[in-house]
Amino acid sequence: MLNENGAEHKALGMQDKSSWFENDVRERFLRYVQIWTTSDRHSKTKPSSQNQFELARLLMSELGGFGVQDITLTEACYVIARIPATAGHENVPSVGFLAHLDTAPDESGENVKPRVHENYNGGVIELEQGTRLDPEEYPALRNYEGQTIISSDGTTLLGADNKAGISAIMTALRYIYENPEYPHGPFEVVFTSDEEVGRGTEDLPLADLNSEFCYTIDGGSEGTIEYECFNAYSATVKFTGHVIHPGTARGRLVNAVTMSGTFLSMLPRNESPEATDGRFGFYCPVEARADFGSAELHLILRDFEMSELERRVAFLHTLARSVEQSFPGGKVEVEISAQYLNMRTAIEQRPEIIEAAANAVRSTGMEPVFHSIRGGTDGARLTEMGVPTPNIFCGAQNMHGRQEWVAVRSMARAAKTVVNILSELCKR
Ligand SMILES: [Zn+2]
Known part of the structure; x- marks a missing residue:
């Protein structure tokens, strides 16, 4: 497809560069999950646990390595990276991609030892301490026979929520920097702290963000797009x-x-x-x-x-x-x-945000699946603050438990979806 500048708009299909995406996202994910980033709901400090800085600093240096120039690490442990548009796309509205650094405090996230199951045979995976991944119990496993899936060793959670999202965004960024002919408008990447303890957007410098809308890459199964979540109170x-x-x-x-x-x-x-x-x-x-x-x-x-x-x-x-x-x-x-609060009402007023995500999911070779989130995301809070932010899959399954797992293919497809959203937005 050609835009008014005559530049070709590209989309990364199901087969395109799949092994590059899978290798990059896998290696990245294995590195990130081994960093302990459990947040602490009892802490009054921000971030709630200092160890989240370790992952934040690693990401800062990797972003620098890609060639990203404008990177900030805030005191509250938010990593914010701004990427300028490719030539001719400076007027495309700025978009943000978000993922969170922390893992849920409900289960230990210290000393995570990821296990890679190559060519998964579709059967029961026995992990340590009696932890089992049984397709009878978790039917999503059946979709990944012959694929590479990653679990913990059974003694901790894995942290795919949300390091699968961080990995997908980082892989997408690397791709964009290595393929400068790939079209995109200006965009921002934000890695937040303390999402799992409900404080993910507490100290986010909203005034410094340029994006008029964002996507969190924090959903589950491939193709999922979510823009309805719970209303949530605590007592x-x-x-x-x-x-x-x-x-x-x-x-x-x-x-x-x-x-x-x-x-x-x-x-x-x-x-x-x-x-x-x-x-x-x-x-x-x-x-x-x-x-x-x-x-x-x-x-x-x-x-x-x-x-x-x-x-x-x-x-x-x-x-x-x-x-x-x-x-x-x-x-x-x-x-x-x-x-x-439930973000549905606000996001329904901007249907083009959902449309861009749905088109990107389709160009990656999947059918969009619309879900209501039985939970919330940083996006729900951002939506309340005036920045509509639906949620897109990262591939994580059985989040927050020792049975957490993720397929490498799903993370690679999430990365391609990020790249394709950027391309979609250039068509407008
Ligand atoms: Zn999450």
Whole structure:
């Protein structure tokens, strides 16, 4: 296809340069996952863990090695790289690609020893400590018979969420720098810290970003494009008891351990993550601390519909009153804070952003798959701040657990999709 300047627009198809992309992204991914970047939800500092800087610094030096000139590492551990347009495409709107440096604190991400399964035979993969990848349980594995897939050794998570996304973006960048004839407008690459603890955009210098829209490369299966996510609240429930020696406690002790347990047992089990899927939301207790005198529960509340989320907030308040009534003298307080909002409404007002991604996925040889995210991304927060940011696949599967895995082919296709989005945007 020719644009008004007569330059040819290219797209990287399914077969184009596949071994180059697969080799580059694989080697990169194996290097990144071995760097410990677990974030810490208890930390008040930014970044929440200093070790995220190690990966950030490595990426800084690799970006410099490609020839990227404008690179910044902020105090809050964001890597921001700006890439100027190729000649004739200076007026194409600037776009950003985002991925996060940290891995989820739910499972250890220290000392990750990736295992490469070449020519995967389609069977059960037995890892250490009884961790298994069984296609019966994880049917996505069946799509990768004969492919190279990467898992952890079974004792830690892998960190494909989101180092598969970082790798895809880095491979795309290297390709663009080594193939300067490939057309693109100006674009930015942002690697964020602390996404997994909900603080990914907290100190992002938004005013310094040029992009009017972005894509996070943080989705799962090949071809996935997501622009709907949960509305998300978190709740802290504080229980105050009354401490008396248990031997003389009759009629006087108010046990905060029991109060918090009572509260927990009254949460509807059919509205838990383990009992819901599709468009149903949930309550999920994520942490508990308790002794005689005081206890604290942390919960997350999720739903695609705001009205349902508000209904759950109201129910938590009802529960709190009900527990107070059954423990005279005890006190229960509920604090709610907003985490992120469903980005659908804002993104639907800019259909061309989704269209560019869908066309890029098609030119890479896949059918776009539209999903609603049962979670959130940095993109949801950015969308709220006025920068529409849908999410695109990076290939990571079973995120956050020891069963996490990724196919090299998926990461290579994510990298090509990034390159193809840039080319798509030049057509406008
Ligand atoms: Zn992620």
